[in-house]
Amino acid sequence: MGWSLGGNDSANIFGTGVGAKVIRYRTAIILISIFVVLGALLEGEKCFATLGDLSRLDSRLAFFTALAAAIVVFFFTFFGIPVSTSQAIVGAILGAGLHSGVVDFSKLYKIVICWVLTPIGGIFTGFFLYHLIGKLIDRFLKSPILRDTFIRWGLISAGCFGAYALGSNNVANVTGVYVGSGAITPFAGTLIGGLSIALGVLTYSRKVMETVGKKIVALDGFGAFIAELSAALVVQIFTQIGVPVSTSQAIVGAVAGVGLVKGIRAVSLRSLIEIVVGWISTPVSGGAICYVLLTLFL
Amino acid sequence: MGLLKKGKEQEVAGMIIELLKQVHLCLEETHKTVSHYLKGDIEEAKSSALKTDHIETETDNIRRRMVDALYRGAFLPIFRVDIHNFIEKVDLIADNAEICCDFFLGQRPEIPEVFKERFLKVIDDTLPMSLTFKEATENFFIRGDHEFIKKRITQIGISESAIDDDEWKLTRDIFTSDLSLAEKIHLKQCLEKLTCISDQIEDTSDWLEVLLISMKV
Numbered sequence: 219m220g221w222s223l224g225g226n227d228s229a230n231i232f233g234t235g236v237g238a239k240v241i242r243y244r245t246a247i248i249l250i251s252i253f254v255v256l257g258a259l260l261e262g263e264k265c266f267a268t269l270g271d272l273s274r275l276d277s278r279l280a281f282f283t284a285l286a287a288a289i290v291v292f293f294f295t296f297f298g299i300p301v302s303t304s305q306a307i308v309g310a311i312l313g314a315g316l317h318s319g320v321v322d323f324s325k326l327y328k329i330v331i332c333w334v335l336t337p338i339g340g341i342f343t344g345f346f347l348y349h350l351i352g353k354l355i356d357r358f359l360k361s362p363i364l365r366d367t368f369i370r371w372g373l374i375s376a377g378c379f380g381a382y383a384l385g386s387n388n389v390a391n392v393t394g395v396y397v398g399s400g401a402i403t404p405f406a407g408t409l410i411g412g413l414s415i416a417l418g419v420l421t422y423s424r425k426v427m428e429t430v431g432k433k434i435v436a437l438d439g440f441g442a443f444i445a446e447l448s449a450a451l452v453v454q455i456f457t458q459i460g461v462p463v464s465t466s467q468a469i470v471g472a473v474a475g476v477g478l479v480k481g482i483r484a485v486s487l488r489s490l491i492e493i494v495v496g497w498i499s500t501p502v503s504g505g506a507i508c509y510v511l512l513t514l515f516l
Numbered sequence: 517m518g519l520l521k522k523g524k525e526q527e528v529a530g531m532i533i534e535l536l537k538q539v540h541l542c543l544e545e546t547h548k549t550v551s552h553y554l555k556g557d558i559e560e561a562k563s564s565a566l567k568t569d570h571i572e573t574e575t576d577n578i579r580r581r582m583v584d585a586l587y588r589g590a591f592l593p594i595f596r597v598d599i600h601n602f603i604e605k606v607d608l609i610a611d612n613a614e615i616c617c618d619f620f621l622g623q624r625p626e627i628p629e630v631f632k633e634r635f636l637k638v639i640d641d642t643l644p645m646s647l648t649f650k651e652a653t654e655n656f657f658i659r660g661d662h663e664f665i666k667k668r669i670t671q672i673g674i675s676e677s678a679i680d681d682d683e684w685k686l687t688r689d690i691f692t693s694d695l696s697l698a699e700k701i702h703l704k705q706c707l708e709k710l711t712c713i714s715d716q717i718e719d720t721s722d723w724l725e726v727l728l729i730s731m732k733v
Contacts, residue, residue, distance in 0.1 A: 322586060360662060362657060363529055366595065403710065
């Protein structure tokens with residue numbers, strides 16, 4: 219789970235930077251790995267409680283829950299369908315909860331609201347930051363060399379921040395169910411989760427990163443920097459609330475927000491529809507697979 | 517690790533300033549070539565034309581080094597392409613100057629005494645345009661004073677219009693003179709080689725304006 223999450227979601231962080239040749243792929247994955255582990259270790263525990271509150275799972279249920287979420291992520295990725303690990307794991311937990319009869323749907327509303335707010339937050343943050351930082355740059359950084367240097371550093375700093383936010387927010391998707399079941403300690407959960415995401419980043423991210431970099435080519439360097447920064451901010455805010463969200467949906471929202479300022483359609487209608495469909499199809503698939511697995515094997 | 521390609525932008529900016537210096541030197545030698553030619557001093561004209569040729573070769577070398585530095589990672593890709601186009605256009609100024617010298621010494625046009633001053637005036641008026649363009653471009657890459665640059669670009673446009681006006685009047689006077697048609701056409705071609713330089717400076721300054729606009733967030 220952590221491995222595929224790292225392989226897929228690292229593209230949301232440095233895809234634009236690598237696509238724009240601001241940073242080399244090798245450097246990018248090393249930086250992501252470091253900051254993902256840091257984010258997981260320093261703030262990763264904040265999202266464990268939310269997943270734990272959804273249902274009480276023992277070690278066996280936790281294993282099948284994680285397996286179900288991993289199967290959903292694997293097959294969605296295999297067929298090229300965008301997938302959120304946060305939504306897959308929440309669906310799987312609900313499936314396990316339904317199977318064992320211990321599920322607290324009252325906690326679900328907070329998670330669903332956060333999912334919906336993720337791309338919307340990305341749009342607003344991207345729109346606002348583009349105006350604010352854009353005005354400051356036009357006023358104070360007139361030389362092309364200064365401006366270029368600022369955007370380069372901005373893209374790299376925002377990427378590191380994004381990696382930190384990914385680690386802090388999404389590590390719960392990887393090991394949250396094991397921590398909730400008491401199989402491992404929260405610290406071990408953040409360490410194992412962080413390292414497994416980093417492993418995915420280091421070994422399986424090149425193709426997705428190059429694809430995403432080319433997809434967001436409609437944005438210039440500054441637009442890419444604002445999109446990365448906005449997505450990282452949004453994800454980090456949800457870490458403080460304690461809800462794992464989709465970094466992919468945050469970046470799509472942020473790119474759309476930047477596109478709104480520039481008067482271009484930087485995100486296709488299809489991407490937006492995919493997000494809405496994903497809110498339902500991913501957790502439902504996760505839940506159904508987990509329920510079937512538990513019925514078959516327990 | 518090559519985290520940041522630090523210094524490449526400064527390297528390119530330094531080469532652009534060197535390129536502008538060489539292009540202006542090239543135009544000064546072209547001015548000397550035309551001036552000596554019109555005075556009938558062919559040997560001096562040849563010597564200046566040879567210098568023009570050498571300087572133009574040097575501008576080509578600088579351009580190649582700059583393109584290499586650009587595609588090794590200087591500036592962000594979207595801006596890199598604009599700068600590359602701009603550099604090519606700056607180099608074309610020196611190319612046109614060399615072509616002009618080649619025309620004078622290779623085809624030896626016979627310019628009647630009555631038109632000599634007016635031919636010389638075209639290249640006289642082109643030199644300050646080159647200097648203004650050099651100032652504007654240097655400012656763009658070092659300070660980025662947009663008002664300063666815009667004023668210089670406007671000034672270049674006005675100077676070019678004045679040269680166009682002179683060209684039109686001179687063309688009319690050539691074709692209403694008693695010269696043979698072959699001579700008229702040859703003189704017209706000669707005039708076009710001279711005005712090509714100022715046209716290219718104006719065209720390149722338009723690209724500078726594009727760079728200025730594309731930089732805005």
